[in-house]
Amino acid sequence: MTFTPSDNPLMRDLSRRRLLRAVGFGAAGAAGAGLLTSCAGGDRASSGATRFTGVFDYDLDSQTRNVHVEDGALLLNSVYKDLFLCTGGIYNWRTHEWDYLLLEGTEWDGDNLIVTLRSGLRWSDGTDLTSDDMIQSYAMRVLEAPVWGVGFPQVQELEQLDAVSVRLGFDDPFPNIERSIIKHRIVSKTTYADFGERAVQMVADGVRQGDDEHTEFNAEFIEFNPDEIICSGPYRFDPEQMSDARITLVRNEEGYQGTEVLFDEVVIHKGDNRQSALLVQQGEVDYSTLAPSAADQQAFQGVEGFTWIEHAGYDGCGLMFNYAAKPELQDVRVRKALAHILDSDTVGQVARGEGYTRVEHYAGLVDLQAEEIFTADELAGFERYDQDLDRAAELLEEAGWTKRDGVWHTSEGEPASYEIIGVAGWGDFELTSTQVEEAWNDFGITTTARNVPQDNPWGIWGAGDFEVAVRHWGNPEIPDYWGAFQMNFLLENSGTEESPGQSFDLNVESPSQGEVDLAELVEVAKQAETEEEQTEALKTMAIVFNELLPRIPIWTYKYLAPAVEGVRVQSFDKEHPAANNEQYQDNHVILSLIQGDLAPVEE
Structure with a gap:
């Protein structure tokens, strides 16, 4: 692996220790490779x-x-x-086009999406794959789709047009709403006939997720476990x-x-x-x-x-704040200072080896996407948050913090302290949290890293049961740019008593954009009828993210898949x-x- 140490002598020493720990731990395991007996049958x-x-x-x-x-x-x-x-079909994330698989294609007719199968398809049990399979699969998914989802929750009507085509009726569709329909896996009517036929009728009757009829249906469905998978x-x-x-x-x-x-x-x-x-x-x-x-x-x-x-990679690892638990983090200068303390290259290399890339633009989008909607000149104006310990100290002092006996005190005069949660078993999260702990402690901010169980970190994040959390930013699930801002701003931020999450106020004051309602802008970017309107909303959110840094992106995933x-x-x-x-x-x-x-x- 390559490594560029910090110019700071203390950070050089810390970086070396971190890398030796990371490599040493894994190398011991690698020495045991010969203990695994071969279990493949050779070339053929x-x-x-x-x-x-x-x-x-x-x-x-x-x-x-x-x-x-x-x-x-x-x-x-x-x-x-x-x-x-x-x-x-399989979506091309670069060209934003489809490589259709089971489908011949899709076509919009007003508010109706016409989905057509390839002709002549057959299941592995020898039966024909037809629109019977398609409409039943779609109906079951309409019933199961969460109301906050995109695509199936907005389906109002289902109609079988012929042996290979189904019409899905929407109410006020928006661009790319059909993605989840195209990506859906059609399942065999032989296996799901009882559930599928019932689902088609229930959807026609207006039943949706959470209704009594659906609850009864779902109780049976989740217990259903057929003997085989028809392919x-x-x-x-x-x-x-x-x-x-x-x-x-x-x-x-x-x-x-x-x-x-x-x-x-x-x-x-x-x-x-x-x-x-x-x-x-x-x-x-x-x-x-x-x-x-x-x-x-x-x-x-x-x-x-x-x-x-x-x-x-279309997401990365960073820090999510709980603004209710630590009110001093509501000062943007504090957030920026905490970012400037970190050497993101070292954190990324220790956490992921070569499987990471550094963050260049801090736009809330991964750099690949930011460079698709902004010009190079526009991105040159974005603020960077590379390691700069002098700038971190300057920002904290501007925010009214003071350093006494090597310990930073908040503007309220209290010693600053944070608990950072990683996730047990998520190695890159664990290593990221311990490195942030080390860096902030060395800077004079008392920090403790703790790992929460991996069975439900989402529940902990949503409940706001944290002060600072190692958390994803960006979005690997939704190719549309607005998905990143849905993740950054809205997820784990419902603002309810039961699920306060980040407790981040989505009505913000931007130095360059003025008063901005981020929740509204996410919807504009999602449903805009013109590319110009969508791009304007996306650019505004990216600029606001860069200016206000509501969470700290540390590194971006680069997925390196080993192959032979x-x-x-x-x-x-x-x-x-x-x-x-x-x-x-x-x-x-x-x-x-x-x-x-x-x-x-x-x-």
Whole structure:
């Protein structure tokens, strides 16, 4: 890894200690790589079938085969899901266009969205995939969609037009409202006939989430666990090759692209982050999206055929404040000072190794997106919050803080102190929190880092049960730029007694923009009828974020997926047209496999 130390001698020493700790911890684990026995079958299966291999931490016993619920369903949280249960299409995050899969396309007719399947599709059980499957799947999703979502919650009507087309009627649709419909995974009417038919009727009767009829329906649905997953993609599950060690997907010639994909089998080994790294080091895995440690990243360099597949990051890690718990943070000068204390490069490298990028623009959007809506000259005017200890001290003094006996006191005369929460088991969050703790303590601000359980940090954040939290910024779920500001401003900020979250006042006074209602601007950016109106709202929010720094972006995710070429896979396309896609939603490697562009090694 590369490392540029701070010019400050104290920070140089701290940076060195942090890096040694991070690398030393992981290197000890890497030495145990040879202890893992090989569990793949070489370059090819015993039958001579070509094989693509991956890894994911699945659980055959606890995970349901009810794939319509997605969360908690077998492999539905992995990148391999599109191989056996396709969406309507994969979105290109750079060109903002669709690579359609199951769908032939979509078309707007006034407030009606017409969604059309490709003709001739079949399920892995041999039945036809038709608009019966589509309308039932859509109806179940309308019932389940949370009211704050985008797309299905706004569907007012569903109508089956013919064997391959369905009409979805909206009330006052806005740009890209159809994304969740195109991304939805259609499920088999054979499996879901009872629920699907009931859902279609309930939607027609006006039933929606939270109604009594839905509550009764949902109680049955969440308990539903079919015996098998009927597949629409180019691969299907082989029940004879499913174990606690690995799952084998075999070619599904009936499915979409089933005769076009170039690999006969896809093998998914069971493994967590550490086990995944060991499998990569042994050359047993062709491609993994599980997060390797900094030491693992170094160890990969010795693997024959190793290469990185880089996936763009659309979110990052930073600090979220609870303004009610610590009122002094309402002074923007204090927030800016706390940012200037941090060496973000060191924090990012210790937390993520090479899997991070520094923040340049502090616009609330990741730099990739900021550079798409602002000119270089406009971005040159944005304030930067690189490490500058003198500027941090100056800002605190301007805010009325004083430093006595090496300890900073707030404008109220009290010693400043903060507790920062990370998340247990989230290594990059844990390392970020401890580094912030160290830096702020060294600067004279008493800081304690604590990790909360990983089973529900979202509940803790939403309840405002924190002073400062290591938290995401930006948005990897919504490709539209407004999604970042929904995350930064609105999420965990409901302002209710039960869920106060950040307690950040969304009506702000901007030095350059004047009085701004950020909640209103998020809606304008989401629903604007013209690109000009949308861009104006986005630019205003980005400028306000840069000026007021309501949370501190520290580093941006750069997703480095380890891959091995020349064993089973010929090579990976580093210049793929969809290479800027978010890796978990619209993975371009999986798209390349589905489209028949990813090829096996020739004998």
